[in-house]
Amino acid sequence: MGIMQSIGVLLTFVLQIYFWMILIRVLMSWINPDPYNPIVQFLVRATDPVLEPCRRILPPIGGLDLSPMLALFAVSMLSNVIRGLFSGGDVGGTMFALGLQLLGFVHIALTLYMLLLLARGGVNIYLWMRYRQGRASMLDLRQPLNRFLFQATEPVTRRLRGFTPTVFGLDITPIVAALLTVLLLTLLEGLMNGGAAVAMGSGGGMGHMSY
Structure with a gap:
């Protein structure tokens, strides 16, 4: 050595x-x-x-x-x-591998955020149904989990709310945001699969990369 x-x-x-x-x-x-x-x-x-x-x-x-x-x-x-x-080893191969790892990290983060958006959408639907039944329909932000869900998703849903109409009074912006996140995830998966194919096809030091 x-x-x-x-x-x-x-x-x-x-x-x-x-x-x-x-x-x-x-x-x-x-x-x-x-x-x-x-x-x-x-x-x-x-x-x-x-x-x-x-x-x-x-x-x-x-x-x-x-x-x-x-x-x-x-x-x-x-x-x-x-x-x-x-x-x-090959410096270019190392940097390429890091790029794939970064894409993988972003993919995981976006997947988790999509789940949060879906959870926020589920809460909106639940509160909307209670409202239609004439029952209390306020999100209790004193609960830590509710507060976290609101604060984590509101920065995105607030920007979409001006462009997304309500459906019979139901705020569907979290669901729309989740669908947009799915599109981003699909794009990322294409980049990652393409990068993996290039790595596997190049052989040598890059052939063993994973993400």
Whole structure:
């Protein structure tokens, strides 16, 4: 093993440890650990330099902090870049693989968001049916789950609401937004399948890429 490969292995190992540190901090946040514990303090000090910029890029939605997902993905991508560059592999192939991984990450995020939009559409239908029956039909935003669902989907549905007519008083903008998301997912799947076909057809270092 050459010097460059040894450096690559070392950097990759360090990034893998850092990946697990972020993941452990996320898991610990679910159990409210003792903030004065030395291990907890070390994890906070070690991971904040990455998590804080990620929080500015991806602020909390409905009280849910999604920045660790962005941080974990960034560390994983950086690890793959270093592994590809220092192993003497094809730089173009490495960047192509990262592009496919990024598309895969966006695909997963859009799929989750589509499910949220469908859930918001289901809530709208439920409230609309209660309204038609003459019963209370207000969304209780004091409930954390309702508040998260509203805050996560409202930025998109608000923009579509001016162009989407109601159906007998039913707000169908979440369903329309979900359908548009399906179109984006279909486009992404086409790009990913095309990229995978190119990778498989090129053989060599790119033949083993996955996303």
